[in-house]
Amino acid sequence: MIYRETGHFVTNYLKDREIFPLKFDKIIVILGLLFLYLYMPTTSEYMLSAHVIPILAVGLATVGLNILTGLTGQLSLGTAGFMCVGAFGTYNLMLRMPENLMSLPVALLLSGIFAGLVGVIFGLPAIRIKGFYLLVSTLAAQYFVWWFFNSYAWFLNYESSGVVAIAPHMYDYWGLGNLLGVDMQGYPARYLLALTICIGLTYFAKNLLRSNTGRNFMSVRDRDIAASVMGISVPRTKLLAFFVSCFYCGIAGGIYSFLYIGNVDLMIYEIDRSFTILFMLIIGGLGSISGSWLGAIFVYEFPILFTWVGDTIFQGAFNTAVVENVSNMVYGVFIIALLIREPGGFAALWATTKQKLRMWPYPH
Amino acid sequence: MDWVYLIEVLVGGLMSGVMYSLVAIGFVLIYKSSGIFNFAQGTMLLFASLTFVKMTENGIDFWTALFIAAGIMVIFGIATERYVIRPLANQDLLALFMATVGLATFQEGFSQFIWDSDVHGLQMSKFLDIGLLDPAPIFVSDHIPWLDILIPKFDIFASLVAGSLIVILAFFFQKTRTGLSLRAVSDDHMAAMAVGIPLQTVWAIVWAVTGIIALIAGLLWAERVSVSFTLIEAVMKALPVILIGGLTSIPGAIVGGLVIGVGEKLGEIYLADVFGGQGIELWFAYFMALIFLVFRPQGMFGEKLIERV
Amino acid sequence: MTDILKVENVTLQFGGVKAITDISFNVKEGEICAVIGPNGAGKSSMLNVINGVYLPQIGTVTYNGVERRSINPRDAAIAGMARTFQNIALFQGMTVLENIMTGRNLFMKSTWLEQGLNIGRARKEEQQNRLAVEKVIKFLQIESIRKTPVSKLPYGLQKRVELGRALVAEPKILLLDEPMAGMNLEEKADMSCFILEINKEQGITTVMIEHDMGVVMDISDHVVVLDYGKKIGDGSPKEVMANQDVIDAYLGVSH
Numbered sequence: 001m002i003y004r005e006t007g008h009f010v011t012n013y014l015k016d017r018e019i020f021p022l023k024f025d026k027i028i029v030i031l032g033l034l035f036l037y038l039y040m041p042t043t044s045e046y047m048l049s050a051h052v053i054p055i056l057a058v059g060l061a062t063v064g065l066n067i068l069t070g071l072t073g074q075l076s077l078g079t080a081g082f083m084c085v086g087a088f089g090t091y092n093l094m095l096r097m098p099e100n101l102m103s104l105p106v107a108l109l110l111s112g113i114f115a116g117l118v119g120v121i122f123g124l125p126a127i128r129i130k131g132f133y134l135l136v137s138t139l140a141a142q143y144f145v146w147w148f149f150n151s152y153a154w155f156l157n158y159e160s161s162g163v164v165a166i167a168p169h170m171y172d173y174w175g176l177g178n179l180l181g182v183d184m185q186g187y188p189a190r191y192l193l194a195l196t197i198c199i200g201l202t203y204f205a206k207n208l209l210r211s212n213t214g215r216n217f218m219s220v221r222d223r224d225i226a227a228s229v230m231g232i233s234v235p236r237t238k239l240l241a242f243f244v245s246c247f248y249c250g251i252a253g254g255i256y257s258f259l260y261i262g263n264v265d266l267m268i269y270e271i272d273r274s275f276t277i278l279f280m281l282i283i284g285g286l287g288s289i290s291g292s293w294l295g296a297i298f299v300y301e302f303p304i305l306f307t308w309v310g311d312t313i314f315q316g317a318f319n320t321a322v323v324e325n326v327s328n329m330v331y332g333v334f335i336i337a338l339l340i341r342e343p344g345g346f347a348a349l350w351a352t353t354k355q356k357l358r359m360w361p362y363p364h
Numbered sequence: 365m366d367w368v369y370l371i372e373v374l375v376g377g378l379m380s381g382v383m384y385s386l387v388a389i390g391f392v393l394i395y396k397s398s399g400i401f402n403f404a405q406g407t408m409l410l411f412a413s414l415t416f417v418k419m420t421e422n423g424i425d426f427w428t429a430l431f432i433a434a435g436i437m438v439i440f441g442i443a444t445e446r447y448v449i450r451p452l453a454n455q456d457l458l459a460l461f462m463a464t465v466g467l468a469t470f471q472e473g474f475s476q477f478i479w480d481s482d483v484h485g486l487q488m489s490k491f492l493d494i495g496l497l498d499p500a501p502i503f504v505s506d507h508i509p510w511l512d513i514l515i516p517k518f519d520i521f522a523s524l525v526a527g528s529l530i531v532i533l534a535f536f537f538q539k540t541r542t543g544l545s546l547r548a549v550s551d552d553h554m555a556a557m558a559v560g561i562p563l564q565t566v567w568a569i570v571w572a573v574t575g576i577i578a579l580i581a582g583l584l585w586a587e588r589v590s591v592s593f594t595l596i597e598a599v600m601k602a603l604p605v606i607l608i609g610g611l612t613s614i615p616g617a618i619v620g621g622l623v624i625g626v627g628e629k630l631g632e633i634y635l636a637d638v639f640g641g642q643g644i645e646l647w648f649a650y651f652m653a654l655i656f657l658v659f660r661p662q663g664m665f666g667e668k669l670i671e672r673v
Numbered sequence: 674m675t676d677i678l679k680v681e682n683v684t685l686q687f688g689g690v691k692a693i694t695d696i697s698f699n700v701k702e703g704e705i706c707a708v709i710g711p712n713g714a715g716k717s718s719m720l721n722v723i724n725g726v727y728l729p730q731i732g733t734v735t736y737n738g739v740e741r742r743s744i745n746p747r748d749a750a751i752a753g754m755a756r757t758f759q760n761i762a763l764f765q766g767m768t769v770l771e772n773i774m775t776g777r778n779l780f781m782k783s784t785w786l787e788q789g790l791n792i793g794r795a796r797k798e799e800q801q802n803r804l805a806v807e808k809v810i811k812f813l814q815i816e817s818i819r820k821t822p823v824s825k826l827p828y829g830l831q832k833r834v835e836l837g838r839a840l841v842a843e844p845k846i847l848l849l850d851e852p853m854a855g856m857n858l859e860e861k862a863d864m865s866c867f868i869l870e871i872n873k874e875q876g877i878t879t880v881m882i883e884h885d886m887g888v889v890m891d892i893s894d895h896v897v898v899l900d901y902g903k904k905i906g907d908g909s910p911k912e913v914m915a916n917q918d919v920i921d922a923y924l925g926v927s928h
Contacts, residue, residue, distance in 0.1 A: 014800050017799065017803075128657075128658055129658065131457075132401045132607070132611070136653045140653075143650060207788060211785075211795060212778055212799070213785040214788075215774055215778070222764035222765050223762050223764055225762065226762035226763070228746040229724060229746045229750060229755075230775055230776060233747055234747075278465065279469065321476070321480075322477070325476045326473060326477065327473065328470065329469075329473035332471070332474075335463065336466040336467065336470070339459050
């Protein structure tokens with residue numbers, strides 16, 4: 001019995017609501033945080049730049065999509081568009097505001113809010129349009145946003161190549177670099193900022209999920225008429241879900257451009273990325289915040305792992321096209337198999353594993 | 365205003381609308397019979413046309429290739445029903461939609477994995493001796509002197525194919541026993557089962573027929589655009605088409621396609637300046653559909669739902 | 674006692690089909706009013722008109738002294754109407770506790786920001802409302818299934834959870850749509866006790882659609898009989914039982 005719940009009694013309702021009710025969980029979480037904050041930054045630059053930071057970015061977007069699709073039941077194919085708003089927003093705030101006024105964390109937050117507002121605009125039709133019909137609104141968002149930033153060169157500071165590199169000074173905020181003697185453009189510093197934002201927003205999402213707002217979201221997803229009969233304002237709830245979701249996606253876009261690739265590139269935010277994030281959500285499990293992270297890790301890491309297998313075992317037999325095609329096949333098979341066997345995705349598999357650990361070593 | 369130019373634009377729009385409708389018909393068929401929003405329609409087009417083109421490139425003659433490709437699509441359709449749709453029969457529609465997203469992803473990877481990821485052209489006139497496949501366009505002014513416009517012959521061919529497809533489907537639905545079962549199933553699954561209609565067989569037929577429609581549409585699209593993964597995105601435009609049409613109606617798919625096709629062309633000409641940029645056809649169709657749906661949430665021919673509680 | 678609810682000349686139609694034709698009746702404060710009638714008589718539609726799910730073409734509903742033709746369901750909830758549905762409309766993806774907690778949503782004053790940060794009011798509110806929910810859970814004797822997803826519960830228990838969700842909103846008037854449909858005798862007895870206790874102890878006016886005449890005669894103070902969308906009887910259970918039209922509707926008439 002490695003993991004057990006026995007002997008754990010809840011003595012008041014506040015305790016019953018804790019995210020990590022078990023002592024064992026709490027210890028794991030503290031160890032995890034120590035690992036992420038103290039050990040991870042000391043690993044290689046490659047580890048941070050090629051694995052951890054991109055996962056933080058896409059994982060955050062998955063959490064965002066989860067709030068809209070998994071919790072509130074509003075299907076969206078516009079995730080990459082909202083990330084795009086966040087990336088361009090952050091860039092333009094950093095570029096155009098006086099340097100002493102704007103810092104990267106604040107710019108990320110503001111462009112997140114801006115992406116949220118754009119989300120609300122494209123969410124307005126959700127008040128009248130339901131179900132699959134709503135796809136058209138989020139697709140409109142995806143294509144319109146992309147076209148918009150592509151057409152108005154001002155937003156890219158008239159960079160004709162369609163890609164603009166981020167100036168090194170934009171990474172320095174609050175004089176922290178000088179104060180601590182750290183290179184703020186270096187990957188450890190970028191990583192720590194991304195990590196802090198992601199942990200904060202994951203905590204926020206978890207709280208929402210177990211509060212009145214989260215219940216309102218789910219009630220609209222499950223039975224909107226009953227929700228309105230309970231006194232829940234369905235339009236307001238939907239728009240709030242759009243706002244919060246797109247806020248997350250916007251910040252994820254900012255993190256992707258600034259902290260991961262280091263430039264603002266429109267090609268990153270094409271509709272393919274919306275789909276990739278939808279795969280992460282489905283594979284991770286709709287409605288589960290930790291599932292979103294698991295899904296993001298799997299979908300992001302699979303092609304890398306597959307390439308590695310090809311390189312080490314088959315002497316580089318797999319070119320990028322093969323990797324991409326096989327990855328797509330694997331995602332497809334995983335999505336279908338999970339929907340059939342375990343609709344809760346990785347999150348539900350994880351819960352089953354925990355259940356097994358509780359019983360271990362006795363199978364029943 | 366230049367009327368001749370306007371007519372040319374309208375004709376062009378109608379023709380590209382026909383292309384959207386061809387894709388939309390497949391969507392509608394599956395949605396109508398099972399309530400599944402089949403996101404894999406686009407990749408079915410890709411898979412079918414790529415299979416066909418690769419076979420002809422390897423020296424198989426047109427009709428044999430067409431026959432084999434159709435056979436593969438039928439097998440694929442039946443397999444989809446058996447291994448994807450049937451195990452999910454009692455799940456909600458969102459889960460089924462996501463399953464078709466998975467199917468689409470799989471198919472995209474699979475078709476390019478077994479064939480290749482290159483861009484292939486298709487020129488049917490090389491195989492078939494039909495006047496309409498001749499690349500030279502029709503000069504309408506030869507027949508109507510004041511109307512000085514060009515119509516690609518192929519567009520007329522595509523419209524004829526689309527038209528005959530609809531006639532065949534209508535005949536199939538109205539006159540055959542299978543068609544009757546299909547209509548029964550689309551009205552009420554439970555009731556259809558209760559009177560002894562084998563639901564799963566009917567669905568397998570629908571998926572197989574949809575596969576063949578995807579092949580036909582895929583060949584026409586291939587001739588017009590080329591075969592590559594970009595086909596999938598082009599086909600995304602079928603989404604606003606079926607949503608405007610109302611998801612459950614084949615006439616809706618046709619009218620929706622024409623509306624989007626024409627609207628897009630008119631938008632590009634008359635509204636592009638307003639938006640200060642080119643390429644608004646990237647999103648214009650979605651906006652048209654959006655505005656339309658805000659006023660009529662169930663689409664043009666869709667059934668209005670009275671929610672019972 | 675004053676009339677808490679007055680339905681006046683309500684007509685509701687869908688397309689060309691008249692679901693309700695010119696119905697009027699009053700519900701007194703504190704009573705249990707049963708609406709009965711054969712299938713398709715327009716009973717559920719009547720409840721849907723009362724709390725604003727359907728909009729009648731003609732007629733008004735006066736509730737709490739305010740007369741109006743239409744109310745939206747949310748405003749009805751704010752004004753103290755709570756209801757259950759014929760074909761259970763619980764939130765299937767949520768647990769029993771979460772479902773009943775949604776019934777308290779109008780008592781939650783903290784903003785989503787406070788809730789997301791889990792600070793101040795949000796924390797306190799969640800706990801206070803949990804207390805109210807636990808009282809209802811205890812009353813309905815469903816403590817042991819608190820954390821079970823409702824989709825896993827049998828029909829009878831789902832009905833009970835739905836009653837709990839309505840009750841926890843502390844309504845002035847409770848609209849119950851066939852609370853005992855599909856239940857066995859024992860479950861019906863339990864449910865009748867709950868309804869009676871809610872009415873007598875907490876004084877909540879109850880409008881209830883029910884098919885079981887035994888239950889109706891036993892627990893209701895006032896019976897309204899509908900048939901083919903028209904009102905054919907209105908009065909105390911005894912009066913209604915003696916009404917020739919009602920007997921005809923239920924037993925059929927020889928022509």
